Amino acid sequence: MEIVNSNCAALSNYEVMVHLQKLKDGKTKNKGQLATITYETLQYLENTPCNFQTPENIEECLKALDAYGLSKTEKLMMINTPPTTALEIQLMIEESEERLSEEQVEEILQLLTQHFPHLLKEQNEAEERSFDS
Structure with missing residues (x-):
């Protein structure tokens, strides 16, 4: 799945989780608040049904x-x-x-x-x- 136009449609929790995992695993490391938000959001999403989808x-x-x-x-x-x-x-x-x-x-x-x-x-x-x- 690829986000072509972020303003075009609502994303499912699964799509958000996959996108955040790619950000987290990317070569450039996020710093500060973005890293914290990414980490905490992934922690939450991994404990929801989207983790099994x-x-x-x-x-x-x-x-x-x-x-x-x-x-x-x-x-x-x-x-x-x-x-x-x-x-x-x-x-x-x-x-x-x-x-x-x-x-x-x-x-x-x-x-x-x-x-x-x-x-x-x-x-x-x-x-x-x-x-x-």
Whole structure:
């Protein structure tokens, strides 16, 4: 992925992480505040779902989400923070009750799990914590 025109579109967390990694690994070392911001942002992003994503699974997921009539912003939110429950989808999609049926919401959840397998692990860990409580 290459940033051609930085003012043209919103970037996903994955794209930001890759760009910052290239900056960090570059021959010229950043100094001062830029180095700190780069380091701290990378530390944060490496602990988010984007660390497990690839350009291929992001692209495939976006193509699959086209069938649901979602806006670019809604798709971007789903890529950056993939929802694991219907409630999270309601929070991400404007007027989701009118735009999506319950079946479509379940299809979207399955689609996201299919393209981002790390979500299954997170769901299982969350269920184990709720049982332990």
